[in-house]
Amino acid sequence: MSDLQKPETGRRAFLGATAAATAAGLGFVALAPGVQLIKFAAAKAGPEGVSGKVRWGMLIDTTRCATGCTACVSACATENAITPGSGRPGQSSQWIRKIELKEQKSGREVSLPMMCQHCAEPPCVDVCPTGASFKRADGIVLVDRHICIGCRYCMMACPYKARSFVHEPLTEQNPQVPRGKGCVESCTLCVHRVDKGEQPACVEACAKSEHEAMLFGDLNDPNSEIAKRIAATPTSQVRADLRLDPGVRYQGI
């Protein structure tokens, strides 16, 4: 494994360093007061599209996430009109799920939501034969259903088991969230809401349930609450060893 990874790491490291240098350059420009304003406005997608200066991410504080609470899961299902399907629970779509972890030795239990981690180096995009699986400039990983042929390679490639395949015809879609049979889908980070300047449905529901375990924001903006929290508290990426640089980070695991 490690032998195989070595050349890949080298290439990635080189590309990463190049990207970092570019990002640093942009960050410097963003420090100018006028540019900061433009950057803030760019958080809402307009006619000019989304900007690569923003990277949307999420911080999940597992110490605040309550065992048994599924507010985020239900909110996701309502927002994206995810229905259970016709009697085959193993086949129904799952954009977000709750996971309970227990450390055998100490008995410490942790509850957390798991969904598409919106990787900076998404393996689902690497393997997609048609280009349907792609990463938007602002870091949101999506499936373009117009191009998706339903081969499900991406489902195999995703280490987070974040993607689902739609097996049955659907009729009750949210007009903002087109979904249909024969395509792979996953958490879109509620892209239709984010582009309006709103927060993802799960984050909103978590705050409403007064757990406030989920924080959404721009990882690239050093003044955003999420960037400040990540800078100040120890957080981790799930399967950081894969070097996918997920946009979703966890605290307390």
Added chain:
Amino acid sequence: MLRRILNLVLLVLAALAMPAHAGAGVPKPVLTIENPGQCVAAPEVIRRTHMDLLKHQRDKTMHEGQRGAKGDKSASLNACIECHASKKTGSVLGSNENFCQGCHAYVAVKLDCFECHQARTGLIKAAGAKP
């Protein structure tokens, strides 16, 4: 000689075929446009190019995140549905009097959009259940 005969046969055939075609056509669809007014382009342009407009917009929105772009209100499918959905059913599908289905039935072109996109207006709240 052979060519002359062939020409004659063709002429006769054409003469026979013409009245038959002129008489028995599929009746043109009668569509009620619920929100009459300015569409994004003239009807004859829309009729021929709506699929191109939609496809252009879909790629811009999907991949580049362009929303509310010049022509988004026009070329976004949801904007089409908002204006053209039947007031009776709230949908662009359902019967041959409804906007999208009526015309597509007339020209016999399969309409794939609504296998994924919602054909009805208005956000459907609480459609989802716990998965």
